[in-house]
Amino acid sequence: MWRRVASLSSFFSSSSSSFLPQTASRLNAWESLTTGIAQQANGVIVPKEKTPFITFVLGGPGSGKGTQCIKIVETFGFTHLSAGDLLRREIASNSADGAMILNTIKEGKIVPSQVTVKLLQKEMESSDSNKFLIDGFPRTEENRVSFERIIGVEPNVVLFFDCPEEEMVKRVLNRNQGRVDDNLETIKTRLKVFEALSLPVINYYSQRGKLYTIKAVGAEDEIFEQVRPIFTAIEQAVA
Numbered sequence: 001m002w003r004r005v006a007s008l009s010s011f012f013s014s015s016s017s018s019f020l021p022q023t024a025s026r027l028n029a030w031e032s033l034t035t036g037i038a039q040q041a042n043g044v045i046v047p048k049e050k051t052p053f054i055t056f057v058l059g060g061p062g063s064g065k066g067t068q069c070i071k072i073v074e075t076f077g078f079t080h081l082s083a084g085d086l087l088r089r090e091i092a093s094n095s096a097d098g099a100m101i102l103n104t105i106k107e108g109k110i111v112p113s114q115v116t117v118k119l120l121q122k123e124m125e126s127s128d129s130n131k132f133l134i135d136g137f138p139r140t141e142e143n144r145v146s147f148e149r150i151i152g153v154e155p156n157v158v159l160f161f162d163c164p165e166e167e168m169v170k171r172v173l174n175r176n177q178g179r180v181d182d183n184l185e186t187i188k189t190r191l192k193v194f195e196a197l198s199l200p201v202i203n204y205y206s207q208r209g210k211l212y213t214i215k216a217v218g219a220e221d222e223i224f225e226q227v228r229p230i231f232t233a234i235e236q237a238v239a
């Protein structure tokens with residue numbers, strides 16, 4: 001399983017790949033920043049036995065986040081938590097927040113952070129896994145801060161699937177999954193929300209040295225070949 005290592009530099013310095021030194025410096029940042037999820041037991045905060053390895057997967061609507069997450073899960077065995085899927089599950093289960101979530105998603109807006117973070121928290125705490133791909137979250141600064149406050153941990157790595165708007169629109173309108181938000185009116189709002197609220201989060205992680213930008217145009221397999229080395233390096237570093 002996953003464990004922290006004292007130093008990653010020996011692994012990375014032996015590589016001649018131009019990609020890996022960039023990974024090395026970012027993974028060293030992981031070592032100093034990761035704090036682990038704390039759980040409350042009888043009023044005492046008890047750190048969870050293993051520190052989770054968290055990857056946030058960001059990008060505009062239709063940029064291919066979900067598609068690439070499936071490949072990462074298949075190849076590297078992460079647990080995939082899609083914020084959108086968890087919210088859609090709440091709608092389907094007629095929970096107290098279901099109607100509010102449905103309306104928010106139809107409008108192309110963002111569900112209050114507390115709702116989404118609680119859903120993510122429940123999944124993480126009940127999971128045996130220690131390595132999570134959190135897809136479609138955080139989409140706002142409020143999402144980001146709320147996750148840090150409630151879960152008490154920062155991501156180790158952040159992926160950004162960078163895709164032109166016209167390509168995202170084309171993909172969403174062809175997605176054919178019966179989603180209430182896959183229509184031209186909602187996608188227009190979603191793109192505005194992405195630019196105004198999500199790009200600042202992406203910039204934040206760029207400044208923190210955690211961001212990996214993937215050019216998300218081309219065949220799915222070609223895009224995955226940009227993703228693969230990131231996780232191969234992580235896997236080798238923590239082995």
Ligand SMILES: Nc1ncnc2c1ncn2[C@@H]1O[C@H](COP(=O)(O)OP(=O)(O)O)[C@@H](O)[C@H]1O
Binds near residue numbers: 061
């Ligand atoms: N590289 C790609 N080229 C063309 N279509 C793609 C590509 N990646 C994903 N798709 C398709 O585009 C749509 C949106 O992809 P999805 O993974 O759901 O994106 P996101 O989760 O970012 O909204 C889906 O129908 C998917 O099959």
Ligand SMILES: Nc1ccn([C@H]2C[C@H](O)[C@@H](COP(=O)(O)OP(=O)(O)O)O2)c(=O)n1
Binds near residue numbers: 059083084190
């Ligand atoms: N962090 C999040 C994630 C999704 N949502 C809502 C609003 C989003 O438009 C919808 C759909 O999200 P989802 O990640 O499934 O969408 P895409 O896969 O990017 O098309 O869910 C949210 O409010 N907050």
Ligand SMILES: [Mg+2]
Binds near residue numbers: 065082084136
């Ligand atoms: Mg998705």
